[in-house]
Amino acid sequence: MICPHCSCPVKEEIHFCLNCGSAVSTIAEIECGNHSGAAAVGACVVCGVPVCGDCAVTRGGKLFCNDSSHAVFLVRYALLGVAISEFEADIIVSNLKANGISPQFFSPKEFFNFKNDEPDSAVRVFVLKDDHARAVTLLTELELEDFIHLETIQPS
Ligand SMILES: [Zn+2]
Ligand SMILES: [Zn+2]
Ligand SMILES: [Zn+2]
Incomplete structure (x- = not known):
């Protein structure tokens, strides 16, 4: 599937595009992480918290x-x-x-909306843009690329 908002590839079972944060599935009945009862229109592209129209902030086409x-x-x-x-x-x-790259990660699992085994609750691992290409090479060399379950988004 291709995200209709940013044209990034999105896995079928995912409700929110990882690149732009928009909801890509209309069947998702996921609530805002701040307001129970309010339907999420997307999820923060950093921390993954689902957000309603009142909570969502758009910057540079990302939510x-x-x-x-x-x-x-x-x-x-x-x-x-x-x-x-x-x-x-x-x-x-x-x-x-161990290879000198300091990643940052965010886990949406803490939000009440998600069950632990849902792909939308996957832990998001970020690296500095300058380290991105080296990190991908490194994980491939270590045969850890299977742990990256979604297509890697090239830094913009
Ligand atoms: Zn998108
Ligand atoms: Zn956030
Ligand atoms: Zn909200």
Whole structure:
């Protein structure tokens, strides 16, 4: 599937585009992380919290939550990929750190809307844009690319 908002490839089982944050599935009945009862129109591209129309902040065609630091974060960092479990995320993070790359990660699992096994609750691993290409090469060399369950989005 291709996201109708940003033309980024999106896995079928995902409700929110990882690149722009827009909801790509109309069957998703996911509530805003801040307001129960309000339908989410998307999810923050950094932390993954689902947001309603009142909470969503749009910057440069991407959707963010009302934590203003998240839009600033994406100026320097790019999404490397997502890991379905915290265990997998730990493996990726420790391997990156061992090679001098300092990743940042966000887990939407803390939000009440998601069940732990849903792809939308996958842990999002980010690296500095300057480290992105090296991180992808590194994970491929370590044969850890299978832990990146979604297509890697090239940093813009
Ligand atoms: Zn999109
Ligand atoms: Zn956020
Ligand atoms: Zn809301």
